[in-house]
Amino acid sequence: MGNGTDALELILAGLGIGAGDEVIVPTNTFVATAEAVVTAGARPRFVDVLPDTLLIDPDAVAAAVGPRTAAVLTVHLFGQMADMTALSAVTARHGLVLVEDAAQAHGARFAGRRAGSWGAAGAFSFYPGKNLGALGDGGAVVSDDPDLIDRIRRLADHGRSDTDRYVHELVGRNSRLDTLQAAVLSAKLEFLSEWSEARRRHAAYYDAAFRGVPEIRTPAIDEANESIYNQYTIRTDRRDALQAHLKAREIGTAIYYPIPLHLQQCFAYLGYKPGAFPESERAAKEVLSLPVYPELTEGQLGEVVEAVREFYGY
Numbered sequence: 664m665g666n667g668t669d670a671l672e673l674i675l676a677g678l679g680i681g682a683g684d685e686v687i688v689p690t691n692t693f694v695a696t697a698e699a700v701v702t703a704g705a706r707p708r709f710v711d712v713l714p715d716t717l718l719i720d721p722d723a724v725a726a727a728v729g730p731r732t733a734a735v736l737t738v739h740l741f742g743q744m745a746d747m748t749a750l751s752a753v754t755a756r757h758g759l760v761l762v763e764d765a766a767q768a769h770g771a772r773f774a775g776r777r778a779g780s781w782g783a784a785g786a787f788s789f790y791p792g793k794n795l796g797a798l799g800d801g802g803a804v805v806s807d808d809p810d811l812i813d814r815i816r817r818l819a820d821h822g823r824s825d826t827d828r829y830v831h832e833l834v835g836r837n838s839r840l841d842t843l844q845a846a847v848l849s850a851k852l853e854f855l856s857e858w859s860e861a862r863r864r865h866a867a868y869y870d871a872a873f874r875g876v877p878e879i880r881t882p883a884i885d886e887a888n889e890s891i892y893n894q895y896t897i898r899t900d901r902r903d904a905l906q907a908h909l910k911a912r913e914i915g916t917a918i919y920y921p922i923p924l925h926l927q928q929c930f931a932y933l934g935y936k937p938g939a940f941p942e943s944e945r946a947a948k949e950v951l952s953l954p955v956y957p958e959l960t961e962g963q964l965g966e967v968v969e970a971v972r973e974f975y976g977y
């Protein structure tokens with residue numbers, strides 16, 4: 664696919680989800696998750712996340728199911744997978760499709776099974792900032808349903824028939840993965856496990872270093888999970904001041920996400936109000952992602968820890 668957003672949208676389109684349908688999505692995610700629901704013609708129904716992992720809350724999903732609900736689009740945030748056992752049970756009980764936004768979860772596992780292999784289909788992004796990044800945009804869809812894959816493949820290539828490239832069976836678009844990006848990704852794919860291992864080592868380093876700092880909550884990783892740490896995201900009450908302190912020491916950080924989707928201007932028409940999803944709204948004020956990319960040296964990790972400890976006076 665041309666990018667991860669198209670991958671999400673065309674999964675929904677390929678599943679026949681569109682006008683009149685509702686798709687449940689977490690409000691604590693990148694805008695593309697809900698954007699894809701809208702561009703597929705459906706309506707996002709937001710739900711809150713769990714307070715510790717910041718992943719979609721399966722009980723909230725169950726409570727949000729209504730007569731128009733067609734699918735649950737879960738997000739494997741920061742490299743950690745959502746509770747797929749609980750979500751699979753909810754979607755099976757209500758006859759819904761489960762789709763995975765795995766844009767931040769290349770190779771992550773829940774209960775031993777990889778991201779993208781639990782739902783009807785999974786969407787990946789190869790945007791340069793992802794764990795497997797191209798030199799520009801790229802995306803992929805995975806599924807074990809050959810008919811679905813066939814439909815999505817055609818939607819992404821002008822709705823072409825398999826047998827005659829100038830017979831167009833569907834109105835599609837051009838969302839092909841660029842050949843040069845594919846070459847780069849093939850070369851990088853070999854290193855993905857190694858890079859994920861490095862990210863996990865860096866996360867363990869931070870976890871140990873911040874254990875003695877009560878003002879910091881380190882990432883909560885569910886026992887069933889093998890995270891690939893697309894982000895290492897701490898939580899703290901003095902987030903903005905800490906970010907400024909680190910910036911002054913030339914340490915890059917980021918806030919994912921400063922505004923939950925239900926409070927974004929573009930989704931105002933859905934009618935959500937502040938206070939609707941307290942866990943996501945609280946997280947927006949407290950989260951800070953620290954550098955965790957594979958190439959970090961022990962010296963650099965030490966510098967980050969030192970600067971954080973200095974801020975809190977340890």
Ligand SMILES: *Cc1c(COP(=O)(O)O)cnc(C)c1O
Binds near residue numbers: 667668693789802
């Ligand atoms: C990056 C990302 C996307 C979109 O991927 P693009 O390739 O940038 O279109 C979708 N969902 C999540 C959670 C992402 O992080």
